[in-house]
Amino acid sequence: MQTHILVADDDPHIRELLRFYLQQERYIVIEAEDGGQASKLLETEQVHLAVVDVMMPVKNGWELCEEIRQYYDIPVILLTARGEMEDKAKGFLSGTDDYVVKPFEPEELLFRIRALLRRYQMVSEKIITMGNTVIDRILHEVKVGDQVFPLPLKEFELLTQLASQPDRTYTREQLIELVWGLDFEGDSRTIDVHIKRLRERFRDRTDDFQIVTIRGLGYKLEVNDK
Incomplete structure (x- = not known):
């Protein structure tokens, strides 16, 4: 499933900039030039996250943020040139999940988007099914048919992250950010070790999916259609 992001900003240059970077990450971008248009789009379009200009x-x-909080269960990032503390406080009181002040680095905004989507995915998608393989986030277990495979925490989170977006290539650095967090002091070889363990655990037990190495980049999970 592709992720749809609403960008609501009356500055066409900001919309163009965000469209470029978000599409590079294979997000589907829905644009609104004012809050009223954004409100109407939310009623008709599937939106997974909103980037909203304050003014x-x-x-x-x-x-708009208050409206989203009332009617929709999606994360919101407020984007504004106003950096004063009282404006930030007003933003968080209106229900925003994050607050980015212009001018901003696109890479920083992308990180914040990925982090929020991951948090909301962990809450909203409780069950991931791949053929006879079921990942249950509530029970924290993986089942293949009737057999349960308990996994160590990081292996479970890594498999869940890959399975939440099949066919999406993740770099090792992205997986470190998403699963271990920015405070992790190890290196990217940790990913390789955990991927190897996951492959060994499921190699002879299911062909519902496989974790593929993308040379020079990282990994992706492919679901085998039967």
Whole structure:
């Protein structure tokens, strides 16, 4: 399933910049030039995350954020040139998940988007099914048919992250960020070790999926259609 991101900003240059970087990450971008248009798009389009400018005509970002909080269960990032503490406080009171001040580094915004999507995915997608293989986030277990395979925490989180977006290539650095966090002091070889363990655990037990090495980049999970 592809991720749809709503970008609501009255500045066409900001929308163009965000469209470029988000599409590079294979996100589907839905654009609105004011808060009223964004509100209508939310009613008709599937949206997984919203990047919302504070100072917009028709309906400002704070108002739109309050509306999203009331009717939709998606993360919101407020994007604004206003960096004063009282404005940030107002943003968080309106229900935003994060707050980015212009000018910003696109890579930083992408990291914040990935982190929020991961958090919401962990909450919203409780069961991932791949043929006879079921990943249950609530029980923290993997079942192949009737057989349960308990996994160490990081192996479980790594497999879940890969399976949550099949066919998406993750770099080792992205997987470190998503599974271990920015405070992790090890190196990317940790990913290789955990991938090897996962492959060994399931190699002779299921052909529902496989973890593929993308040379020079990282890994992706492929689901085998039967």
